[in-house]
Amino acid sequence: AAAGTAQAQAHAETPKYGGSLDVATTSTGVATLSWDLADWQATLQTRDTGQFYEQLFSVDLSKAKSRGGKYPFTISGWQPTDAVRGELAESWNWVTPLVLEVKLRQGVKFPAKQGVMAEREFVADDVVYSFNRLNNSPKKTQGYYDHLDKVEAKDRHTLVFTFKQFLADWDYRFGNGFFSGIMPREVTEAGGGNWKNANGTGPFMLTNVAQGNSLTFTRNPIYWDQEVIGGKPYKLPFVDKLTHRVIKDEATQQAALRTGKLDILSSISWEAARELKKSTPQLQWNRWLSMAAARVALRVDTKPFTDVRVRRALNMAVNKQEIIDKFYGGEGEMFVFPMNPAYVGYHTPLKDMPASVQELFKYDPAKARKLLAEAGYPKGFAFKMQICTCTTEQMELMPLVAAYLEMVGVRMEIVPMEYGAHLSAMTSHVNGAGYLTTVSDVNPTTSLRINFGKGQVYNAPMWNDARFDARVADALAERDEPRRQQILRELTAQIVEQAPAIWMPAPYRYTAWWPWVKNYGGELFVGAGRSAPIHARVWIDQDLKKTLGF
Amino acid sequence: MQAYILRRLLALLPTLFIASVIVFAIVRMVPGDVVDLMLSQNDAGANQRTRDQLLQTLGLDKPMWQQYGIWIGQLAFHGDLSHSLWQGDSVISMIATRLPVTFELGLLAMLIALSVAIPVGVYSAVKQDAAGDYIARSFSLLMLAMPSFWIGTMVTVFPSIWWGWSPEIHYMPLREDPVQNLRQMIIPAAILGLSLSAITMRMTRTMMLEVLRQDYIRTARAKGMKESLILTRHAIRNGLIPVVTLIGAQTPILIGGAVILEQIFVLPGMGMLLLDAVNQRDYPVVTGVFLVVGLAVMLINLLVDLSYGLIDPKVRQR
Amino acid sequence: MAANMQIHQAVQAPGLAPAARPAPVRHGKFQWFVRKLFREKRLGAAGFMITAVFLCCGLFADALAPYGMNEVDMGARLQAPSWAHPFGTDNLGRDLLSRCIYGAQISVVIGLMVAAISTCLSALIGIVSGYFGGKVDMLVQRFVDAWMSFPGLIVLIVVASVFGSGITQIIITLGLLIGIGGSRIVRGAVVSVREDMYIHAAKSIGASPLRILWRHVLPNVLAPLIVLFTSSVGTAILAESGLSFLGLGVPPPHPTWGGMLSGNGRTYMLQGPWLALAPGLCLTLAVYAINVFGDALRDMLDPRMRGAR
Amino acid sequence: MSKPASTPEERDTMEDILKVEDLQVHFPVMKGVLFKKQVATVKAVDGVSFSVQRGETLSVVGESGCGKSTTGLALMHMLHSTSGRILFEGQDVTSFSCAQAKQFRRRVQMVYQDPYGSLNPRMKVKDIIGEPLQVHGLDKDRQAYEQRIADLLRMVGLLPDMAERYAHEFSGGQRQRIGIARALALEPSLLVCDEPVSALDVSIQAQVINIFKNLQKRLGLTYVFIAHDLAVVRHISDRIAVMYLGRVVEIAARDDLYQTPKHPYTQALLSAVLVADVDAEASKERVVLKGEIPSPLRIPSGCRFHTRCPVAMERCKTQDPGMSEHGRGHAVACHLYT
Amino acid sequence: MATPVLQVRNLTTRFKTERGVVTPVDGVSFDVNAGETLAIVGESGSGKSVTSMSILRLIPSPPGRIEAGEILFDGRDLLRLSEEQMRAIRGDRIAMIFQDAMSSLNPSITIGKQIAEPTTLHRNASWAEAYRNARELLDKVQIPDAESRLGAYPHQFSGGMRQRAMIAMALACGPRLIIADEPTTALDVTVQAQILDLLRQLTRQAQMSMILITHDLGVVARYADRVAVMYGGRIVEQGTAREIFNRPAHPYTRGLLASIPRIDSDTGQPLQAIEGMPPDLSALPPGCAFGPRCRLASAACVAARPPLTAVSAARPPEGAHTAGEGAPVSASHVKACFNT
Numbered sequence A: 001a002a003a004g005t006a007q008a009q010a011h012a013e014t015p016k017y018g019g020s021l022d023v024a025t026t027s028t029g030v031a032t033l034s035w036d037l038a039d040w041q042a043t044l045q046t047r048d049t050g051q052f053y054e055q056l057f058s059v060d061l062s063k064a065k066s067r068g069g070k071y072p073f074t075i076s077g078w079q080p081t082d083a084v085r086g087e088l089a090e091s092w093n094w095v096t097p098l099v100l101e102v103k104l105r106q107g108v109k110f111p112a113k114q115g116v117m118a119e120r121e122f123v124a125d126d127v128v129y130s131f132n133r134l135n136n137s138p139k140k141t142q143g144y145y146d147h148l149d150k151v152e153a154k155d156r157h158t159l160v161f162t163f164k165q166f167l168a169d170w171d172y173r174f175g176n177g178f179f180s181g182i183m184p185r186e187v188t189e190a191g192g193g194n195w196k197n198a199n200g201t202g203p204f205m206l207t208n209v210a211q212g213n214s215l216t217f218t219r220n221p222i223y224w225d226q227e228v229i230g231g232k233p234y235k236l237p238f239v240d241k242l243t244h245r246v247i248k249d250e251a252t253q254q255a256a257l258r259t260g261k262l263d264i265l266s267s268i269s270w271e272a273a274r275e276l277k278k279s280t281p282q283l284q285w286n287r288w289l290s291m292a293a294a295r296v297a298l299r300v301d302t303k304p305f306t307d308v309r310v311r312r313a314l315n316m317a318v319n320k321q322e323i324i325d326k327f328y329g330g331e332g333e334m335f336v337f338p339m340n341p342a343y344v345g346y347h348t349p350l351k352d353m354p355a356s357v358q359e360l361f362k363y364d365p366a367k368a369r370k371l372l373a374e375a376g377y378p379k380g381f382a383f384k385m386q387i388c389t390c391t392t393e394q395m396e397l398m399p400l401v402a403a404y405l406e407m408v409g410v411r412m413e414i415v416p417m418e419y420g421a422h423l424s425a426m427t428s429h430v431n432g433a434g435y436l437t438t439v440s441d442v443n444p445t446t447s448l449r450i451n452f453g454k455g456q457v458y459n460a461p462m463w464n465d466a467r468f469d470a471r472v473a474d475a476l477a478e479r480d481e482p483r484r485q486q487i488l489r490e491l492t493a494q495i496v497e498q499a500p501a502i503w504m505p506a507p508y509r510y511t512a513w514w515p516w517v518k519n520y521g522g523e524l525f526v527g528a529g530r531s532a533p534i535h536a537r538v539w540i541d542q543d544l545k546k547t548l549g550f
Numbered sequence B: 001m002q003a004y005i006l007r008r009l010l011a012l013l014p015t016l017f018i019a020s021v022i023v024f025a026i027v028r029m030v031p032g033d034v035v036d037l038m039l040s041q042n043d044a045g046a047n048q049r050t051r052d053q054l055l056q057t058l059g060l061d062k063p064m065w066q067q068y069g070i071w072i073g074q075l076a077f078h079g080d081l082s083h084s085l086w087q088g089d090s091v092i093s094m095i096a097t098r099l100p101v102t103f104e105l106g107l108l109a110m111l112i113a114l115s116v117a118i119p120v121g122v123y124s125a126v127k128q129d130a131a132g133d134y135i136a137r138s139f140s141l142l143m144l145a146m147p148s149f150w151i152g153t154m155v156t157v158f159p160s161i162w163w164g165w166s167p168e169i170h171y172m173p174l175r176e177d178p179v180q181n182l183r184q185m186i187i188p189a190a191i192l193g194l195s196l197s198a199i200t201m202r203m204t205r206t207m208m209l210e211v212l213r214q215d216y217i218r219t220a221r222a223k224g225m226k227e228s229l230i231l232t233r234h235a236i237r238n239g240l241i242p243v244v245t246l247i248g249a250q251t252p253i254l255i256g257g258a259v260i261l262e263q264i265f266v267l268p269g270m271g272m273l274l275l276d277a278v279n280q281r282d283y284p285v286v287t288g289v290f291l292v293v294g295l296a297v298m299l300i301n302l303l304v305d306l307s308y309g310l311i312d313p314k315v316r317q318r
Numbered sequence C: 001m002a003a004n005m006q007i008h009q010a011v012q013a014p015g016l017a018p019a020a021r022p023a024p025v026r027h028g029k030f031q032w033f034v035r036k037l038f039r040e041k042r043l044g045a046a047g048f049m050i051t052a053v054f055l056c057c058g059l060f061a062d063a064l065a066p067y068g069m070n071e072v073d074m075g076a077r078l079q080a081p082s083w084a085h086p087f088g089t090d091n092l093g094r095d096l097l098s099r100c101i102y103g104a105q106i107s108v109v110i111g112l113m114v115a116a117i118s119t120c121l122s123a124l125i126g127i128v129s130g131y132f133g134g135k136v137d138m139l140v141q142r143f144v145d146a147w148m149s150f151p152g153l154i155v156l157i158v159v160a161s162v163f164g165s166g167i168t169q170i171i172i173t174l175g176l177l178i179g180i181g182g183s184r185i186v187r188g189a190v191v192s193v194r195e196d197m198y199i200h201a202a203k204s205i206g207a208s209p210l211r212i213l214w215r216h217v218l219p220n221v222l223a224p225l226i227v228l229f230t231s232s233v234g235t236a237i238l239a240e241s242g243l244s245f246l247g248l249g250v251p252p253p254h255p256t257w258g259g260m261l262s263g264n265g266r267t268y269m270l271q272g273p274w275l276a277l278a279p280g281l282c283l284t285l286a287v288y289a290i291n292v293f294g295d296a297l298r299d300m301l302d303p304r305m306r307g308a309r
Numbered sequence D: 001m002s003k004p005a006s007t008p009e010e011r012d013t014m015e016d017i018l019k020v021e022d023l024q025v026h027f028p029v030m031k032g033v034l035f036k037k038q039v040a041t042v043k044a045v046d047g048v049s050f051s052v053q054r055g056e057t058l059s060v061v062g063e064s065g066c067g068k069s070t071t072g073l074a075l076m077h078m079l080h081s082t083s084g085r086i087l088f089e090g091q092d093v094t095s096f097s098c099a100q101a102k103q104f105r106r107r108v109q110m111v112y113q114d115p116y117g118s119l120n121p122r123m124k125v126k127d128i129i130g131e132p133l134q135v136h137g138l139d140k141d142r143q144a145y146e147q148r149i150a151d152l153l154r155m156v157g158l159l160p161d162m163a164e165r166y167a168h169e170f171s172g173g174q175r176q177r178i179g180i181a182r183a184l185a186l187e188p189s190l191l192v193c194d195e196p197v198s199a200l201d202v203s204i205q206a207q208v209i210n211i212f213k214n215l216q217k218r219l220g221l222t223y224v225f226i227a228h229d230l231a232v233v234r235h236i237s238d239r240i241a242v243m244y245l246g247r248v249v250e251i252a253a254r255d256d257l258y259q260t261p262k263h264p265y266t267q268a269l270l271s272a273v274l275v276a277d278v279d280a281e282a283s284k285e286r287v288v289l290k291g292e293i294p295s296p297l298r299i300p301s302g303c304r305f306h307t308r309c310p311v312a313m314e315r316c317k318t319q320d321p322g323m324s325e326h327g328r329g330h331a332v333a334c335h336l337y338t
Numbered sequence E: 001m002a003t004p005v006l007q008v009r010n011l012t013t014r015f016k017t018e019r020g021v022v023t024p025v026d027g028v029s030f031d032v033n034a035g036e037t038l039a040i041v042g043e044s045g046s047g048k049s050v051t052s053m054s055i056l057r058l059i060p061s062p063p064g065r066i067e068a069g070e071i072l073f074d075g076r077d078l079l080r081l082s083e084e085q086m087r088a089i090r091g092d093r094i095a096m097i098f099q100d101a102m103s104s105l106n107p108s109i110t111i112g113k114q115i116a117e118p119t120t121l122h123r124n125a126s127w128a129e130a131y132r133n134a135r136e137l138l139d140k141v142q143i144p145d146a147e148s149r150l151g152a153y154p155h156q157f158s159g160g161m162r163q164r165a166m167i168a169m170a171l172a173c174g175p176r177l178i179i180a181d182e183p184t185t186a187l188d189v190t191v192q193a194q195i196l197d198l199l200r201q202l203t204r205q206a207q208m209s210m211i212l213i214t215h216d217l218g219v220v221a222r223y224a225d226r227v228a229v230m231y232g233g234r235i236v237e238q239g240t241a242r243e244i245f246n247r248p249a250h251p252y253t254r255g256l257l258a259s260i261p262r263i264d265s266d267t268g269q270p271l272q273a274i275e276g277m278p279p280d281l282s283a284l285p286p287g288c289a290f291g292p293r294c295r296l297a298s299a300a301c302v303a304a305r306p307p308l309t310a311v312s313a314a315r316p317p318e319g320a321h322t323a324g325e326g327a328p329v330s331a332s333h334v335k336a337c338f339n340t
């Protein structure tokens, strides 16, 4: 990994070691779940364990926009193929169409942990052990590793993956996804669920957990990776201490940022950002499109949503542009689901979509009324829409949507539900005719499958189309990425046109950091939900911090 | 009297038992179970097999009464409140880290509430319908009328803009740095305490008005006692029973209901634990928190009941 | 002396039993009450007026509100107070004055209903348990203990998820929550009244327990009950706002003061302070008014205060 | 309603309306703050027996704190008695069924010693007095009911106008009269009066006592009359029981007792009576009892009175004298007479 | 016996109630000399207690108010003293025994503490000393087992015991004037005798003065030096005990004396009571309050209120004052009646 030379100027300052970094991460809603990777608890788990349990693949941060590249690295589940970089893997190649050989990086070491393990080298057996442990966990998502036959260590630093069949997602499933962490045997034997035992090859070591308040990490002194700045390599990480804050209340988060108690605040609403820019002009900013695209799923197995005309009519009845302009202050995107614009190569901009799709995003109450009349609802109808009380922004927005619908004679009754009940209604497929979901689409290959595949937990509209499912499967089995992209683009247009949901615009969100946070451009994720390599590269300009009065 | 206390303590057991059965069942019957939530953690989509497997692993496939039997058995024989379904930590240890925070917050709030409520209540009873009464009561009622989340937010937002000050977000346990800890606790405790104080203050005023008209107050005056001494020595005590009861009644609010302030001031207390556990449907944690809160409430109510006897000797004879 | 003389003149033929004095002009009870309230309890009278105004707002919201409760006008977003919108508009361009008026409908209804339910419940449980004592008390109090140790939050979530979230559910749940907890206060008061001599006297007359409770115990614990009632109005309105804060409040589009305050009010605290100011003021004023009115009511029901000044 | 009045001749043969057998009322004395221990027992009433016949007045006199009120409350079944039996018309008051208990409450009333404490501060006088009538359903005829309240008030020397007032607006004596009016409202068969006239001026006292006597004549009421004023007692009673430290020490017909008091305590009591005559009082010497007044916490051995008795003998210190009869219905507990 | 300790002049106290103004004390004047016992007797509800509470300014206000008059104690007008100065007098120089001993004791404080309190307040005594003093006082008022009774609560005392506790409390500081409102009503005659003897002894030895309010005319006869008779909120007759008992001048006084039950007489007859109803203090007739019940009443009695006048022409009033409203009354025997 070489640093982009063009940005020499941006990185001209010589980095300094030391200092501490305080961040409030994107999902502050819930404290860490299990510390044991084999508990299969995805997002939040990787967020925190990702600081020390590394994976085979990561991304090349030198391709970040802030460093002159083209990727913002603000989406959690997927990274563009050309940005992937080996982390614990040094190189990999397909020996046969179904056998993958991975050369592991040499000289990577687990640091010593009192009472758990002595310092030792990381070897291929560790990967095999971790994989088998994940694969054999009783809490495993069934079928997750079905594409794999076995994982073996050829020698100390070579791994052989034997596939049953090709899967486009293979690197995500066990490589840079949510269930890919390498946890040494010693830790699991000492008790992997106990944070005091946690120990990995990553840039940080977990030193304290204050339940419901903070996680404290210190730098791993024998971390393997380096960063080249101004042509000079530097050992990582720079900071001595990293603290993850669990702050649920947004006002508190922002106050803490304002007063320098937080160095980085990752997720800020556009409105709060405007205010913060005013009250704290020194802050640095990055804007990114929220992945949590909302849509009011309409159950296609329930009248009147069995009729596509009704579903399309509801889409046309909502003035989405006005929502972007007024509700989101112009800071939103119209077309973000099921293919996020960040999925470069998979996403088709709205203007390139067929007219029948574009039509859905144009406000046309007259046409909506006409469609409804055609479908046999000239006077409209009423339906219940379940919404989670946890999505405050949507709780605000939905009355507005209801008001739009009212104008074409459709009465949408908002049924707020408590978080667990709401989510569970969808996962166990008992949700109402209307159901607001904001579940984010983690990556382009899974997005269509888990949101519209038959029986899938996120399939709130109960979309059930065997041909569609088969095409999705085709795409997953397709080795050629452009062809895969082609299939998925077509499927996206199809599903959007069928309107199994009222597609809602997505707002932009902001990341803010203080100017003393150096070598940082607002990147949020490498791979699935992890931030360790980003934070490892950040250095703190402590003099600047002092000059600014903190 | 000992017999009474003993009886009360013994009565705790069945109460706790019945209550635990109810909570145990209720949290599990609330729509949205833990397995659904765990499944939704998955990005690849899960199927029935995953679900069954999870149920079995978590021991949730057994009939409810069996689950309860196992749980209560562990509690009875090992003093173990089982483990969190998500984290796998022992519930006791989770509560043990959270309880001191809540306890401290509650105690501080209670102290603040009482030290405001009783003097103000007494004052405004003595000065009934005078300007002082109106002002004191108005102030106290304003504290009641302003929602604590609102004050809390103001306290976090405006000082941060005007003076670059915001409440500490790093929780410092009392043991490690008492000064820092108190600095952190005092604002939420004051907000909570002041909002609780209003009701207590009104109760104090009301009871004071009842008491101050009694003949024995006249006797005290006839002895030449100062009004202030009459109040502290003769009056307050006789009006104290409802006030003390109020303290007991406010306990659940203090222990379980301070969620909002814990959230705003980033205090890792029981309220947050409970809220998280409920959100995540972490049944053993919910049940455990409930049991601990319940025990605390019951013990405090026992103390309140015992204090009746101290306050009113007539009640003592039963 | 002068006052004395006037009275003397009012007396007619001396030597008769003075029973023949003309009865003082009798006003209706309500009239008496209002007159006395306004003459002697200025603060209470103000509270009474404000409460009445809010009640009227609630009752005649449809007639009073200049705009609909959910009338969105995205063009008029986040406008500061003006003639067209005396309280300003919110982030959806809804008129805050109208929403506050409709909010009165729901908040005041919630407040009063919850207070009514909870106070009755408190009185019922507290009086029965405190008065009978012994086994009844032991049993009832264990039940209350168990109930109080239920974290209210869980109860609310259970109710919200089993019965759905709605005004009725919130009223009933809050009523139960506040009521059962409050019963201990009533019980405390009853316990100290129970041993009074007049209770013994009533017993010895042969008064039934029901009568003793109703005629003797209740009036003598009325003071804490009134405090309880008026406090719970405030508590309920505030609890609803707390619930809104946690996302368990009255569902949109019904505006509640608490919901407005905890939702938009907080989000737009800096951009549009009036968003919080309007409902906050209503809430504060209502809670304040009901409480001072309650205090005045208590004072006036105290027989020892009768005829003061 | 109450039974027709009995003529004096019948009295002897009539059954006892009230019979008290070996009544004991003990109060525990507790010490300690949280963990209380019973450290002693106040034997407020310690073996009292007497009986009252229908239509007669039994007065109970005795030293202050000797247990008169406690006995009275126990008779009303308002206190838990430690042992002994109280028979009302031959039936144990503790064994009453619900209906019987109500009947009992209707026919037995009490005037409390503490006039203020026993009046509900939140009730108007008319309700206080009218309550017994309401309880027993005698308020159906509104007009008669109000008339009755006015009559009762007038009967005890209060103005019917006062019906609208609250208890705290009355003077001590007026409160006492409210209590009397309440007790008389139902025209009970048995009235337990605990110092009903102590706070009344002599004129009103006379009026009230006359009413008591008239009612007795008219309706055959029975009174248990607890009092300190021996002149009043003489006027009202048929028989008198003298109590000392939780026991009855002498019981006799009125004239017997006043003319030939037997027990030394009774004698002392009578000698201490004051008369409203300045010259007589100026010259009179009173027998003042000497010696430590014993406490019901530590009742002396033997005769309870021996510590203060001017004629105490050696055996009085050890032997408890039982009641013995001397002459018709005149019983006394004293070693002098055994 | 020359200097009055207390001079009450034209004292008027009113209660404003919903039903009108009640005047329980209406222009009352009297003196109390050092070492003297003044008995106030009279109709129940005639204002005796209110008078005595007015002296200590303990009228509940609202609804009560002292409207007029002077109360000179050692030459100082109590009605003009500040609250603080008044406090120094209450319980120390003037002590009061309230009529309703039952409700006048604090139910939640031990008897011992309540008795000890005045000593700590006015004598700066430590609690231990005060308790010792309290014990002695309880002994003095004949409560047996004083030591252990110190720790009892009022409800554990009998009526008479509470009354004695009140007396002990009043005696705690050795006051110059003691106002005893029916102090012995709940006591049996032997204890009563001992208590009253104790009080008399104090008046004799310590020159303590006493206002003794009582209905027991036997007590008055034995212990009072002078007697004031109240009716309908006014003093209708005043004189030495001997004068009142032997030559009662006012018809009410006479009626009262005639109502006394006699312990030695035959009781076949009903007791004699004054006829008619007591007056309503909120609507007193303009004339004599007793007029409506008076056999001797004439037109004059109905028209105007009779002033206090000296009784016997043979003994002219010593102070040579014309007895009338508000005028100091120093004639030994005065009455407010036109006809006797």
Ligand SMILES: Nc1ncnc2c1ncn2[C@@H]1O[C@H](COP(=O)(O)OP(=O)(O)OP(=O)(O)O)[C@@H](O)[C@H]1O
Binding pocket: D168, D169, D170, D171, D172, D173, D174, D199, D200, D201, E015, E017, E022, E024, E043, E044, E045, E046, E047, E048, E049, E050, E051, E060, E063, E099, E281
């Ligand atoms: N708070 C009050 N409000 C109205 N009237 C009152 C109040 N207190 C006393 N009175 C009236 O004042 C009058 C005098 O009362 P006071 O207590 O002085 O009588 P008293 O002479 O002491 O009688 P007793 O011998 O019965 O104690 C009574 O008629 C009473 O009704």
Ligand SMILES: Nc1ncnc2c1ncn2[C@@H]1O[C@H](COP(=O)(O)OP(=O)(O)OP(=O)(O)O)[C@@H](O)[C@H]1O
Binding pocket: D027, D028, D042, D043, D044, D063, D064, D065, D066, D067, D068, D069, D070, D071, D113, D296, E155, E156, E157, E158, E159, E160, E161, E186, E187, E188
């Ligand atoms: N609740 C109680 N607890 C403890 N002791 C009590 C209680 N009630 C009464 N006593 C005691 O019992 C004894 C008798 O009391 P009681 O009231 O019967 O006396 P009494 O004869 O009515 O006296 P008095 O004439 O003074 O009213 C007293 O020594 C008193 O202290």
Ligand SMILES: [Mg+2]
Binding pocket: D068, D069, D070, D113, D194, E158, E159, E160
């Ligand atoms: Mg008694």
Ligand SMILES: [Mg+2]
Binding pocket: D171, D172, D173, E048, E049, E050, E099, E181
């Ligand atoms: Mg009196």
